[in-house]
Amino acid sequence: MVLNLICCHNPKKDIHPLTKSWEIAVPNQELPEGLSSLSAKQCGVCHQKHYEEWKMSTHAHAWTDLQFQAELKKESSPFMCINCHIPLQNQQEYIVEGLIGGDIYKPVKKKNPYFDKKLQQEGINCAGCHVRNNVVIGPTGTAKAPHKTIKDTVHLSEKLCISCHNASAVITPTLACTFETGDEWKAGPYFGKKNCISCHMEAIEREIVSGYGKRLSHYHFFPGSGIPKIDSVETNMLNGLGFYPSTLKSTYYKMDSIVFTLKVKNEFAGHKVPTGDPERFFNISFALKNAAGEILATKTERIGEQWEWHPAAKKITDNNLLPTEERNFNFSYLPIKKEKLALAVKVTKHRLNKQSAEFNKLGDNYPLFITVFEEEYFTQVK
Ligand code: HEC
Ligand code: HEC
Ligand code: HEC
Ligand code: HEC
Ligand code: HEC
Incomplete structure (x- = not known):
């Protein structure tokens, strides 16, 4: 009997690690020093304009969007659909540790002790782009901020956008994922001149927190097709x-x-x-x-x-x-x-x-x- 157990198939051995970028969530984040919550609403207490703009963006609706929710409920939708729509592990109920036999429909899941349902509703929120290794990432690393802040212009570049806006994979024979906006841009005449951020996040001089004085800032509406979703907004961005x-x-x-x-x-x-x-x-x-x-x-x-x-x-x-x-x-x-x-x-x-x-x-x-x-x-x- 005992011998049998040892010789028999051990399912653990068959677990394949996650390899593709979109199979992996941004690891659970602890609160950056000086903050009381990771939620966009909390960032918005000080960064009011950024919050109001972001709230109108499709990024803020990437989880609650009706079409996304409808598609997510389909049996054919695999676990990793959520990694670009709620990128932080804190927003996800389960931690996926691998795939049984490499099958995307057989993720090995465990409950996430850091799961925060309110954070999940916020889709691609401020922390999803700005918090890594428990620190706020910004373009200057300013010491004026009450939160722990570092400068990382490589992270906060078009690379961040492309990490979600470029994926090309046949997931199952009848399900393919093709977003090639990053590759299209790299192959075109704007490469090296204008990038995702220069066109989609218009620059403006303004206070980023009231009372702190004007500095270089960027609108956070992320306008694109101009086809409004529930709360979308009109901006100066032109049609293509x-x-x-x-x-x-x-x-x-x-x-x-x-x-x-x-x-x-x-x-x-x-x-x-x-x-x-x-x-x-x-x-x-x-x-x-x-x-x-x-x-x-x-x-x-x-x-x-x-x-x-x-x-x-x-x-x-x-x-x-x-x-x-x-x-x-x-x-x-x-x-x-x-x-x-x-x-x-x-x-x-x-x-x-x-x-x-x-x-x-x-x-x-x-x-x-x-x-x-x-x-x-x-x-x-x-
Ligand atoms: C690699 C990142 C990534 C993954 C993985 C991903 N998405 Fe998306 N999804 C995006 C991006 C980026 C957009 C916006 C695309 C655009 O408008 O050009 C989007 C948009 C959508 C939309 C809205 C379309 C619209 O016209 O407004 C739906 C619905 C959606 N995704 C469903 C899914 C489903 C279902 C899965 C799993 C099969 C999935 N996504 C996996 C990145 C991803
Ligand atoms: C209690 C107020 C407060 C809260 C809450 C707050 N911030 Fe800040 N933040 C500031 C101040 C003040 C500055 C510096 C202002 C300046 O440079 O003019 C700043 C600066 C920044 C910068 C620019 C950093 C740089 O490198 O230049 C970013 C990015 C940022 N905050 C993101 C966030 C995010 C994301 C959140 C929520 C997770 C957040 N902040 C919450 C007050 C706050
Ligand atoms: C964590 C993944 C992720 C990152 C990072 C990301 N996006 Fe998105 N983006 C999405 C998804 C998902 C949608 C679609 C949301 C929906 O329609 O529900 C989207 C939508 C958009 C749209 C609106 C498309 C429309 O419907 O008109 C624009 C424009 C856009 N993103 C630009 C950017 C830019 C610029 C950056 C970099 C600063 C960026 N995105 C970073 C995932 C991401
Ligand atoms: C899709 C990714 C993304 C999201 C979501 C996002 N930001 Fe940003 N943010 C950026 C990028 C990229 C920059 C840097 C632009 C540059 O300097 O080229 C930036 C810059 C900033 C700055 C520095 C000043 C400025 O305006 O350039 C602050 C402050 C800031 N963001 C706050 C926020 C807050 C608060 C939220 C949520 C309400 C938020 N961001 C959501 C990508 C994002
Ligand atoms: C030279 C300016 C420019 C650059 C650079 C640029 N975009 Fe756009 N983008 C636009 C315009 C204009 C539109 C509106 C197209 C239209 O009329 O539908 C758009 C539309 C979009 C849309 C909405 C989908 C659609 O078909 O309308 C997404 C998503 C997007 N851009 C993402 C990105 C990403 C990611 C990058 C960087 C790899 C990027 N853009 C670089 C100008 C730009």
Whole structure:
């Protein structure tokens, strides 16, 4: 009997260590000296503006987001989904020590004695970016702060952003994770000139704590697509695309082809547009109407990725615009009647499509898209 036990399969031996960055949470943090809590709310008692801005950001909603919660509940979602959405171990109920047989659906878990449910609700909070080794990390290491602070500009650089905004892995045959914003930026014309922080965290001179005097600071809204989530915000950040419409002549003759071109340029983004989540896309639509409002012709084109999920996750097409890339979208029509015509041209930017929103039961208040260009052009056919 005893012999049998020794000879038999020992499950401990089969536990594989975690290796990928997104399989590992930021280790449990003790409170940095001088602070009474790791929560953003507490940082916000002194850093009021940073707190108000961050609260409007999608980072603050990375855990509570309806779509994230819907997807997390699916059986196909593995444990490591949470590591970029609630990065601190203190925000996670369990500590994952390894994977049985290397299987991502068989994590070896133990209860986390430091788990703080309030902290979990805050998603990617201040401490998630600013606290490491039980110390607040800042750009200067100022001695004015009442909390233990060190300077680490390597940690607080685009490297931090890329640690979450770049992951490429086929997790299971039908589940793939592809965010390649970091690689797109590195391969493009902005590398070495402007980075994630210079575009997404606009610099400003201001007090970072009231009464301490002005210094270099950065807005913490983290604006991106501009498609608002529950509390999102309008900022000075531009849309990625610039639009250059052609015109219509004031008159055309019957059987004289009407041709219209909308030139679209990825003018302001340091990576592809759209980037990140493969569900994002743009629609470019044209609709030609007569004076009675009847639609004579329509055309819709799409910028975005197309994926096939079964039997295996595979990217089929990707016509996302590279930084500075231009593309022409053409509409043409052969008029056969003398009449007044109006051409409506519209570009919409989508977070996800309707079917996916319905599938995840996101409800009517979840914004799916915004309109980024809308014009009407008139002409007369003689
Ligand atoms: C009791 C008030 C108070 C609280 C609470 C507080 N801070 Fe500070 N913090 C300060 C002061 C004061 C400074 C220095 C102000 C200055 O340099 O003008 C500072 C500076 C900083 C800096 C800049 C450091 C640098 O290197 O320049 C960062 C980053 C920072 N705090 C982050 C945080 C975070 C994150 C939290 C919450 C976990 C937090 N603070 C909580 C008062 C506070
Ligand atoms: C701990 C992981 C993590 C880090 C670090 C991180 N992000 Fe994010 N970021 C996310 C996640 C997750 C979301 C999506 C949240 C959601 O939509 O619920 C996001 C969303 C965004 C968005 C908004 C996208 C939109 O919907 O328009 C921008 C912009 C952004 N991040 C920029 C940055 C920048 C710049 C940095 C570096 C200073 C950074 N992020 C660091 C995980 C991270
Ligand atoms: C997604 C990561 C991220 C989150 C979340 C975040 N910060 Fe920052 N923060 C940064 C980066 C990066 C810088 C440095 C920008 C630079 O100097 O280039 C910074 C700079 C700062 C500074 C120095 C002054 C300034 O504005 O540049 C303070 C203070 C600060 N953050 C406080 C906070 C507080 C308080 C919160 C939460 C309410 C917070 N941060 C959330 C990434 C983050
Ligand atoms: C030259 C400025 C610039 C740089 C550099 C830049 N971005 Fe952006 N980013 C933008 C603009 C503009 C948009 C809005 C694109 C649009 O219209 O959808 C955007 C959008 C995003 C979005 C939202 C997704 C989307 O498709 O709209 C995320 C996430 C993001 N950026 C992350 C990053 C990260 C991470 C880095 C660094 C690796 C980075 N950005 C570097 C300008 C920049
Ligand atoms: C490597 C870090 C990372 C991991 C791991 C990760 N995410 Fe994310 N997630 C992100 C980032 C970054 C964004 C924002 C992407 C963007 O907008 O470009 C995001 C956004 C999302 C969004 C919001 C999409 C939107 O359009 O607003 C959902 C939902 C989501 N993730 C679900 C998941 C699920 C489910 C898993 C596990 C299968 C997962 N994430 C694992 C980094 C990660």
